[in-house]
Structure formats: C-alpha cells, structure tokens
Amino acid sequence: xxxxGVFVCWCGSNIAGTVxxxxxxxxxxxxxxxxxxxxxxxxxxxxxxxxxRNVIKEQKLTGVVLAACSPHMHENTFRKAAVKEGxxxxxxxxxxxxxxxxxxxxxxxxxxxxxxxxxxxxVEKVKRDRPVEDVKVPLNKKALxxxxxxxxxxxxxxxxxGGVEVILVEKEPSIGGxxxxxxxxxPTLDCSSCIMTPKMxxxxxxxxxxxxxxxxxxxxxxxxxxxKVKIKKKARSVVEKxxxxxxxxxxxxxxxxxxxSEFNLNLSERxxxxxxxxxxxPLIPVLxxxxxxxxxxxxxxxxxxxxxxxxxxxxxxQDEIIEETVGAIVASTxxxxxxxxxxxxxxxxxxxxxxxxxxxERLLSASGPTEGVIKRPSDGKTPQTIVFVQCVGSRDPEKxxxxxxxxxxxxxxxxxxxxxxxxxxxxxxxxxxxxxSTSKGYEEFVRGTMEQDGAIYLRGRVxxxxxxxxxxxxxxxxxxxxxxxxxxxxxxxxxxGVIPKxxxxxxxxxxxxxxxxxxxxxxSHPKLRPAESSTAGIFLAGMAQGPRDIPESxxxxxxxxxxxxxLFSKNEYEVEGTIANVNEATCVACFYCRRVCAYNAIxxxxxxxxxxxxxxxxxxxxxxxxxxxxxxxxxxxSKSIDVKGFMDDQIYAExxxxxx
Amino acid sequence: MxxxxxxxxxxxxxxxxxxEVSLLKILEALNIEIKEISDWNCCGASAAHxxxxxxxxxxxxxxxxIAEKDGYDSVLAPCAAxxxxxxxxDYELKNDxxxxxxxxxxxxxxxxxxxxxxxxxLEFLIGEVGKDRIKSMVKKPLSGLxxxxxxxxxxxxxxxxxxxxDAENPVTMDELVALTGAEPVDYSFKTECCGAINSLxxxxxxxxxxxxxxYDIKKHGADLVVVACPLCHSNLDVRQREIERKYEEKIGxxxxxxxxxxxxSFGINPKDLAIDGHMVTADSVLRKIEELNNK
Numbered sequence: 029x030x031x032x033g034v035f036v037c038w039c040g041s042n043i044a045g046t047v048x049x050x051x052x053x054x055x056x057x058x059x060x061x062x063x064x065x066x067x068x069x070x071x072x073x074x075x076x077x078x079x080x081r082n083v084i085k086e087q088k089l090t091g092v093v094l095a096a097c098s099p100h101m102h103e104n105t106f107r108k109a110a111v112k113e114g115x116x117x118x119x120x121x122x123x124x125x126x127x128x129x130x131x132x133x134x135x136x137x138x139x140x141x142x143x144x145x146x147x148x149x150x151v152e153k154v155k156r157d158r159p160v161e162d163v164k165v166p167l168n169k170k171a172l173x174x175x176x177x178x179x180x181x182x183x184x185x186x187x188x189x190g191g192v193e194v195i196l197v198e199k200e201p202s203i204g205g206x207x208x209x210x211x212x213x214x215p216t217l218d219c220s221s222c223i224m225t226p227k228m229x230x231x232x233x234x235x236x237x238x239x240x241x242x243x244x245x246x247x248x249x250x251x252x253x254x255x256k257v258k259i260k261k262k263a264r265s266v267v268e269k270x271x272x273x274x275x276x277x278x279x280x281x282x283x284x285x286x287x288x289s290e291f292n293l294n295l296s297e298r299x300x301x302x303x304x305x306x307x308x309x310p311l312i313p314v315l316x317x318x319x320x321x322x323x324x325x326x327x328x329x330x331x332x333x334x335x336x337x338x339x340x341x342x343x344x345x346q347d348e349i350i351e352e353t354v355g356a357i358v359a360s361t362x363x364x365x366x367x368x369x370x371x372x373x374x375x376x377x378x379x380x381x382x383x384x385x386x387x388x389e390r391l392l393s394a395s396g397p398t399e400g401v402i403k404r405p406s407d408g409k410t411p412q413t414i415v416f417v418q419c420v421g422s423r424d425p426e427k428x429x430x431x432x433x434x435x436x437x438x439x440x441x442x443x444x445x446x447x448x449x450x451x452x453x454x455x456x457x458x459x460x461x462x463x464x465s466t467s468k469g470y471e472e473f474v475r476g477t478m479e480q481d482g483a484i485y486l487r488g489r490v491x492x493x494x495x496x497x498x499x500x501x502x503x504x505x506x507x508x509x510x511x512x513x514x515x516x517x518x519x520x521x522x523x524x525g526v527i528p529k530x531x532x533x534x535x536x537x538x539x540x541x542x543x544x545x546x547x548x549x550x551x552s553h554p555k556l557r558p559a560e561s562s563t564a565g566i567f568l569a570g571m572a573q574g575p576r577d578i579p580e581s582x583x584x585x586x587x588x589x590x591x592x593x594x595l596f597s598k599n600e601y602e603v604e605g606t607i608a609n610v611n612e613a614t615c616v617a618c619f620y621c622r623r624v625c626a627y628n629a630i631x632x633x634x635x636x637x638x639x640x641x642x643x644x645x646x647x648x649x650x651x652x653x654x655x656x657x658x659x660x661x662x663x664x665x666s667k668s669i670d671v672k673g674f675m676d677d678q679i680y681a682e683x684x685x686x687x688x
Numbered sequence: 689m690x691x692x693x694x695x696x697x698x699x700x701x702x703x704x705x706x707x708e709v710s711l712l713k714i715l716e717a718l719n720i721e722i723k724e725i726s727d728w729n730c731c732g733a734s735a736a737h738x739x740x741x742x743x744x745x746x747x748x749x750x751x752x753x754i755a756e757k758d759g760y761d762s763v764l765a766p767c768a769a770x771x772x773x774x775x776x777x778d779y780e781l782k783n784d785x786x787x788x789x790x791x792x793x794x795x796x797x798x799x800x801x802x803x804x805x806x807x808x809x810l811e812f813l814i815g816e817v818g819k820d821r822i823k824s825m826v827k828k829p830l831s832g833l834x835x836x837x838x839x840x841x842x843x844x845x846x847x848x849x850x851x852x853x854d855a856e857n858p859v860t861m862d863e864l865v866a867l868t869g870a871e872p873v874d875y876s877f878k879t880e881c882c883g884a885i886n887s888l889x890x891x892x893x894x895x896x897x898x899x900x901x902x903y904d905i906k907k908h909g910a911d912l913v914v915v916a917c918p919l920c921h922s923n924l925d926v927r928q929r930e931i932e933r934k935y936e937e938k939i940g941x942x943x944x945x946x947x948x949x950x951x952x953s954f955g956i957n958p959k960d961l962a963i964d965g966h967m968v969t970a971d972s973v974l975r976k977i978e979e980l981n982n983k
Binding site: 370371372373378492494495496 | 848854855856857876877879880
C-alpha cells in the first residue's frame with residue numbers, strides 16, 4: 029500500500045500570496061494513500077529539508093510529492109534529501125505551483141484550484157512510480173578536437189595539460205586557423221603570429237597531443253565515453269618522420285607562378301609542393317596533386333624529389349584511414365567569410381582593389397605577400413585613401429544574413445589605425461551602421477582610431493563602387509548629415525560577414541549535434557550550458573558556435589576543455605535513468621523510432637538463440653545517447669517503448685486525476 | 689514553347705511604337721507566333737501603384753486572368769514597367785490569400801498564380817526564344833560595333849520579385865548584344881536611375897541623372913546604347929539634346945531598343961524596324977554597320 033507524503037511550499041509569499049497553501053494541504057490529506065500532508069514557508073531551506081527527511085523516516089513514506097517551484101530549481105535538492113532516507117530518488121515528484129501557477133495567475137481561488145489539480149496528478153503519478161536506476165557508462169579517457177584554430181588549440185592544450193590524451197585533427201596542412209592569418213590584434217595590437225606560434229609549437233611538442241594535419245574526420249559513431257572515430261589522413265606525398273622542413277623541395281618546384289596561395293587569399297602564388305606559410309606547424313610540406321606536374325604529366329617531373337636531401341618525397345603515398353576511440357569531442361570548426369558576389373554593386377572580384385578584410389590582414393602582415401607594406405593588388409602602388417565598408421553581408425536580411433558578425437567593427441578600426449601608422453598622411457573613411465565595441469578596451473580603441481589616427485567615420489551604407497580614372501568612386505550615404513557622399517579611393521576594404529566553415533553542417537550531422545538556420549552549432553543551453561552541444565560528450569568552441577573574437581574563442585576552448593576534464597575525473601559517466609526502454613517482446617522491428625530519434629540513440633539488436641541463430645531483431649536504446657525526450661514513444665506503432673519514470677499508466681493516471 | 693501571349697501596354701502602342709514594330713519583325717523572322725491578350729487594360733504602372741494598392745494589383749491581375757482563361761502559359765510584356773507590374777501582382781497574389789480573395793471578388797475573375805510564366809523582353813529572348821535560335825538568324829553580324837546595354841531599374845528590381853539576373857550587375861542584355869556579333873561595352877552606370885517619370889514633373893532631376901549615364905557611356909567608347917524599357921528610352925533619347933545644351937558637351941549617342949539591334953543583325957531593313965523613329969538619329973550607327981560590312 030502506498031504511503032505518500034505531500035509537502036506544500038509557500039516560497040515565502042511567492043506561492044502563498046496567490047495560492048491558498050492551507051487549502052492545498054487540506055485537499056492533499058483527503059487523497060487516499062496520502063498519509064502525511066504539511067506546509068512550510070521554505071521547503072528548500074535546511075529546516076524544510078530536515079522536516080521532509082523526518083516525515084519520510086517516521087511515516088515510512090513510499091513516495092513524496094512537493095508542491096513547490098519548478099523541478100529545474102530543486103528537484104535535485106529534494107531527491108538528494110530523499111536518498112539520504114533510503115528512498116529511490118525517482119520517487120520524488122514535483123507539482124510546479126510557482127512558475128506554472130502563482131507567478132502566472134492572479135485570481136487566488138482559481139489558482140488554488142489549479143494547484144490542487146497539479147498536486148493530485150503528481151500524487152497519482154508517484155503512486156505508480158517504479159524504482160529507476162541511473163545508468164553508468166564507462167569512459168575512454170581520450171579526447172578528440174576537430175579544428176586547429178585558436179579555440180581548438182586552446183582546448184587541446186588545456187586538456188593535454190590536465191593529463192589527458194588528445195587527438196587534434198586539422199583539415200589544412202598547418203594548424204593555426206584564421207588567427208595565424210591575422211596581422212596585429214585588437215585592442216592591444218600585439219602581433220598575432222607572435223602570440224600564436226608558441227601555442228602552435230607547444231601543441232606539436234606536447235607529449236599528450238597527437239596531431240593530424242591535412243586530415244579530416246570521415247566518420248563518427250558511438251556515444252559519450254565511447255566514440256569511434258575514423259580520420260582520413262590525406263596523402264601528403266611526404267614521409268613526415270623523415271622531413272626536416274628544409275625547403276629544398278619547394279624551392280625546386282617549377283610551378284612557382286601558377287597556383288594562387290589559399291593562405292594569402294589569392295594575393296600571392298605558391299608552388300605545387302608547399303607549406304602554406306613559413307611558420308607552419310608542422311613544418312612539413314604538402315604536395316598538391318591537382319596541380320603537380322608529376323601527376324599531371326605522367327611522372328616526368330620529380331625536381332622536388334631530386335632536391336630533397338633525406339629523400340622523403342614519396343609520390344606513391346596513399347590516403348590513410350586512422351581509427352581512434354575517444355570519450356569526448358570538441359567541435360571547433362571555425363568560420364569562413366561570406367562570398368560577396370551578391371553585392372554586384374561593390375564590384376568585388378571585378379575591381380582588383382576592392383578586397384576583403386582578411387585580404388587586408390595579409391597585406392598588413394609582415395609574413396604576407398607584400399611583407400607588410402600596404403600595396404594595392406592592381407598595380408602595387410601604396411594607396412593614400414582607403415574606404416572601409418562595414419556590414420557587407422552582416423545585418424542585411426535582404427541579401428546576406430540578419431546577424432551581426434561582431435568582429436568587423438573592431439578589426440576595421442584596427443585596419444584604419446594600422447593604415448594610418450604605416451602610410452603617413454593617408455586618409456581612411458569608414459562606412460558603418462553602428463559601432464559595436466563592447467569588450468574591455470574596445471571603445472577606447474575605436475575612439476583612438478577616430479581621434480588620434482584621423483579616420484573619418486560615416487554612418488551609412490555604400491550604394492555603389494565604380495572605377496573612374498584609376499580611382500574607385502565610392503558612393504554612399506552619410507545619414508548623420510543627411511548628405512550623399514562620393515569618395516575617390518585608391519582601395520576599398522569590405523568587412524564581409526562571418527559564416528560557419530564550409531562543411532561544418534556535414535560534420536554536425538555526423539556528430540549528431542544540432543545547428544541553427546545559419547549553420548552555427550547550437551549550445552545545449554544558450555546561457556547555462558554554452559560549452560555543451562545537444563549531444564552528451566560533444567562540446568563546442570570558437571566561431572563554429574557563432575561570431576566571436578579571439579579572447580572569447582580562447583575562453584570557449586578552455587571551457588570545453590574544463591568540461592571534458594571534469595567528465596574524465598570520474599571513471600564512469602552517470603546518465604539519468606529516465607531514458608527510453610524497449611519492450612523486446614512486442615517490438616516489431618519497424619524502426620520508425622530510429623527515424624524520429626534526434627540523437628541517433630536507437631540501433632538494431634539481434635536476439636539469438638543458443639545456437640547463435642538470429643530469432644528476432646528489435647530496437648535497442650543506447651543509454652549513453654538517449655536523452656529521454658520521448659519522441660520514439662510517440663512514434664512507436666506497437667506501443668513497445670516507454671520512457672522510464674514516465675510510463676503510460678502513470679500518464680493516464682495523471683490525466684484521470686485531472687478529470688475527477 | 690507553349691502558347692505565348694503578348695501584353696503591349698500603352699507605350700508600345702504610342703511613344704515607343706518602334707519597340708513594337710521591331711519586336712514583331714524579329715519574331716516574324718524567327719517564326720514565333722505571339723498573340724495580343726484580348727481586351728487588355730492598363731498595367732497600373734506609375735499612377736495606380738502609388739495611389740491605391742488594390743487597384744495596382746487588380747489591373748495587372750485582370751490581364752493575367754484573361755491570358756490564363758484563354759489558355760496561354762507565358763506572357764511577354766516588353767515594357768519594363770508592365771512586366772514589373774504583372775510580376776508584382778503574380779507575386780503578391782501567390783503570397784497573400786486575403787488579397788487574392790479580394791482581387792478575385794472585385795474582378796469577378798479567378799487567376800491562379802504560379803502557373804504563368806511572365807517575361808520581360810530580355811527574359812523572353814534568352815529563355816523562351818533561346819540563344820541558339822537567335823544566333824542562327826544572325827545574317828549580318830555587327831562585329832566592330834560597340835554597344836552599351838542600359839538596364840535601368842525595373843528589369844531587375846526588386847530582386848526578390850523579379851528573380852531575374854544579378855540586380856546589381858546584370859549581364860543578360862550584354863549577352864544578347866554579343867549574339868548579334870557586336871561588342872558589349874562595360875561601364876559603371878548600367879543600373880543607375882534614369883529619373884523615370886520625373887521627366888514630366890522635374891526634368892532637371894532627370895537631366896542630371898540621365899546625363900550622368902550618357903556621359904559615362906560616351907566615355908567608355910560606345911557607338912550606341914540599347915535599352916529594353918520605353919521610359920529609359922524616352923529619357924535617354926528624347927532628353928539627350930537638352931542634356932547636351934545644359935552641360936555644354938556633345939553626346940550624340942543613338943538609343944535603340946534591343947529588338948532593333950537584333951533586327952539589324954538579322955539583316956532586316958532599318959526602315960522596317962522603325963529605326964528612323966528616334967529623336968537622336970541612328971544614321972551614324974547604320975553608316976558604321978555599312979562600313980564594317982564593306983571591310
């Protein structure tokens with residue numbers, strides 16, 4: 029026979045102000061099976077919890093109902109208290125009479141009636157509760173970081189320094205990501221390479237980090253604690269262990285004027301065998317087979333091989349598949365810049381001297397195509413007037429994306445500042461919509477660009493850019509003075525919008541994590557769980573989540589790392605027991621459940637007889653992946669799935685309680 | 689090719705008769721049959737859509753409804769303003785059920801949007817006729833002739849509704865020019881405003897805007913301008929003499945409809961294309977064509 033205790037919380041006046049708590053207590057006492065009903069000012073306080081424990085002990089309760097605040101607040105608190113008295117934690121149910129009653133209603137009488145109903149429902153539910161055990165999943169204490177930009181590097185280093193093995197996979201021939209392409213960084217103007225390269229080297233030398241560059245994640249299966257990963261190591265055509273990075277091979281390559289450098293964003297050329305930039309980590313070249321004469325002309329050219337001292341060039345190397353098992357993953361895939369072809373009026377691609385902000389970074393960089401001297405692409409002359417256009421693609425729902433790319437205000441201010449520093453007597457103009465400079469030292473930085481460095485800021489958009497007599501004529505609006513302006517510029521820099529890295533959606537599908545309509549990975553909770561993805565064991569970092577600057581990317585990398593170190597501090601991962609459960613006797617193996625499962629938690633399971641013959645195939649729930657969302661329960665045609673703690677009979681009893 | 693309807697609108701029957709004459713001539717040469725929509729009415733451009741939204745949809749919707757009832761599946765509206773109004777109506781009726789009910793009631797005619805392909809002149813030539821067919825008819829290639837295509841606004845804007853070419857950097861007319869063997873001239877103001885209907889109320893504004901376009905074309909070395917919009921044509925052609933006087937610099941750019949240029953390349957007699965109907969005489973162009981042919 030059930031012995032239920034009902035505890036009504038006043039929550040000060042939060043509940044008691046709108047709900048007649050005494051009436052609620054009296055109604056509770058009338059329900060068959062309820063052996064104790066009480067009310068208290070603050071159930072969550074120490075005396076409140078103690079009274080709960082006392083009643084459980086004295087009355088030998090088999091179930092507890094708290095009419096209180098949302099279970100998100102204190103379910104855990106009360107469960108812990110109940111466990112101390114030997115009760116299964118899932119025998120504690122909460123009727124939410126604060127968020128769902130007192131805070132949203134005014135009429136005390138009707139609010140009380142609703143509170144009574146909610147409380148009755150929970151009493152009926154708790155009567156039918158069966159013990160649920162939390163599931164324990166073993167953990168492989170090794171982490172995979174996908175993407176070797178600043179956030180991925182930070183995550184990898186933090187995890188590795190915590191004593192955990194890390195595999196870092198990077199698609200490009202070198203780690204460093206976008207940050208290593210930048211010149212100086214706002215707001216302190218420290219050089220990006222100078223602060224980045226030591227970190228890159230540290231990654232390469234760290235005993236706990238295994239680095240795979242020029243590699244891509246091919247396939248991922250499994251679940252938290254036990255992910256099976258296939259990594260494709262693309263054929264580099266260079267035997268890595270023998271290469272010294274001396275450079276003889278790329279100096280010997282005859283293809284030195286034909287291929288545009290991806291790293292320098294087409295502003296310079298590279299050879300067929302190349303390192304993307306001199307500080308590349310690892311400093312091992314990649315042979316680009318799509319342009320190499322050896323591969324295009326039937327093996328005739330082998331100048332790099334001839335030049336190579338240790339003879340580590342091998343034209344026969346093939347792609348390699350490496351399999352790893354890891355317990356947790358960080359997705360830090362980074363970003364791309366929008367293609368601005370939809371802005372035909374700005375002539376990007378048509379006029380050589382209309383370039384993107386990232387291209388301007390390369391022009392500023394000492395390791396860039398012009399060795400840090402600002403020269404315009406068309407004729408190599410140093411521009412005297414540059415117009416910077418912000419929000420090209422960002423904040424433009426018509427043609428681009430509605431969101432703000434966040435970093436452009438700051439890097440444009442930096443560009444204008446560095447231009448003033450490098451070309452004395454020059455003039456820059458900045459077209460902006462709003463200035464967003466909200467972090468530490470940012471506003472002062474922008475002010476400095478305006479006041480000390482003389483950049484002229486014009487609030488308005490650019491309508492057209494065209495060429496006239498060797499100048500780029502920029503037509504725009506200055507909305508503060510209400511005038512149309514035309515500026516004859518030598519060069520135009522477009523602050524193009526930030527979008528997720530190409531292919532990051534495919535990776536998300538592989539990982540089973542969700543992303544928003546723009547393709548940015550979605551956090552498990554936008555405020556309270558910003559480092560976690562929607563899938564357990566997979567964490568997020570950097571711009572893959574949305575536009576952010578370097579400090580924020582570093583923070584997010586560290587956050588993901590600390591979450592993983594926390595997870596790995598135990599030997600097993602505990603999953604809430606309220607997950608889906610398949611009745612194998614009635615399951616008809618239609619696998620409709622698999623189609624609706626957003627977490628890839630359902631797989632096929634073969635039931636074999638003693639001789640090993642398959643007698644039946646049924647759906648099987650992976651406890652590491654299941655979140656207990658219940659989608660499969662609804663989808664199941666043969667009513668073979670239930671979520672533990674939310675069984676059909678419990679739900680029906682709740683509804684019935686409401687009907688009487 | 690389905691059954692093609694032709695919606696001339698007021699301009700092609702009046703100030704821009706050259707457009708209609710040359711259009712019908714080249715279609716005759718191409719052996720393509722189009723039929724005027726019976727009992728067509730004003731498309732609602734200029735006046736209606738600035739005064740009464742319902743009217744601005746109802747007027748073009750009626751024309752579309754007639755075309756649909758008569759079994760056409762494609763409408764050609766050579767005037768850019770007409771095609772713009774027809775496409776606008778089609779778009780709004782497709783996306784606004786309440787409006788559609790209202791318009792259906794007031795017209796007492798039903799129009800099912802989405803089924804009808806509505807084309808401006810350029811879309812029609814590229815899409816319905818096709819590049820190969822046009823090219824095969826070119827008897828007198830205009831090689832050596834430098835031609836600037838002026839698009840103006842309505843052919844490509846608003847992009848969401850027009851769904852045609854790149855709104856900021858259109859190329860369709862240049863592609864058609866290239867088919868005739870002539871050389872397309874690139875310049876900066878292809879889609880700049882010509883001043884449109886302000887020609888009547890504020891001619892100074894029009895002269896400033898149109899002047900900018902014409903002088904830029906001139907500077908880029910074009911022999912002539914082609915257009916696909918009667919209003920563009922009238923501003924560039926009719927106002928040209930006045931602009932020259934105002935800015936004290938000669939322009940002397942003949943302004944032809946794209947259909948006239950195509951007709952010339954087909955070897956059709958210029959008179960039959962009504963090329964003598966413009967304010968800025970096209971004699972210089974015809975002479976240059978003769979010279980180039982004799983070379």
